[in-house]
Amino acid sequence: MGDRSAAAITLTVDGAVHRFSLPADTPLLAVLRNDLSRNGPKYGCGLGECGACTVLVDGIPARACVIPLGGVDGRSITTLEGLGNAAAPHPVQQAFIDAQAAQCGYCLNGMIMSTVALLARNPDPSDAQIRSALAGNLCRCGTHLEIIAAVRRAAVLIRAGTATTSPAAGATGTPPIA
Numbered sequence: 001m002g003d004r005s006a007a008a009i010t011l012t013v014d015g016a017v018h019r020f021s022l023p024a025d026t027p028l029l030a031v032l033r034n035d036l037s038r039n040g041p042k043y044g045c046g047l048g049e050c051g052a053c054t055v056l057v058d059g060i061p062a063r064a065c066v067i068p069l070g071g072v073d074g075r076s077i078t079t080l081e082g083l084g085n086a087a088a089p090h091p092v093q094q095a096f097i098d099a100q101a102a103q104c105g106y107c108l109n110g111m112i113m114s115t116v117a118l119l120a121r122n123p124d125p126s127d128a129q130i131r132s133a134l135a136g137n138l139c140r141c142g143t144h145l146e147i148i149a150a151v152r153r154a155a156v157l158i159r160a161g162t163a164t165t166s167p168a169a170g171a172t173g174t175p176p177i178a
């Protein structure tokens with residue numbers, strides 16, 4: 001058995017600083033969903049294999065189901081809810097709506113978060129680069145063509161500056177900790 005005693009851990013989530021006293025091996029996904037009401041990240045496989053739980057850790061896509069809370073102490077987490085909201089969607093969210101890139105929608109959190117990270121480092125990806133960036137995100141409904149179309153549209157929206165581009169747009173909270 002590992003050490004299950006509580007540890008003091010500080011996270012910035014969608015721009016707001018949160019302090020926890022929890023066992024360091026508590027999965028980040030459990031804290032986001034149960035303690036912070038972030039329901040964008042989904043529990044799929046719980047094994048780091050499907051991508052449904054993807055969040056950005058300091059801008060890098062990561063699997064919240066297998067990340068222990070202690071592993072992200074002091075880090076900045078961005079969730080789907082931190083990108084935007086219904087009134088002011090992030091352009092990637094808007095593009096997925098425009099492309100109707102969902103059937104059940106369970107994979108979309110991971111698809112959108114991975115797309116945000118892709119377009120931050122490559123504003124004009126090829127289809128091959130899109131497929132590669134999303135290869136770790138599984139869609140059981142087979143909406144892959146619509147998802148790729150949504151990523152292409154998101155790239156156009158961002159390059160055109162026609163929608164909000166920064167994570168945490170529409171979200172409120174204190175600035176990230178240093």
Ligand code: FES
Pocket residue numbers: 042043044045046047048049050051052053054063064065066
């Ligand atoms: S639920 Fe985390 S990768 Fe599947």
Ligand code: FES
Pocket residue numbers: 101102103104105106107108138139140141142143
């Ligand atoms: S839309 Fe159902 S898993 Fe992708």
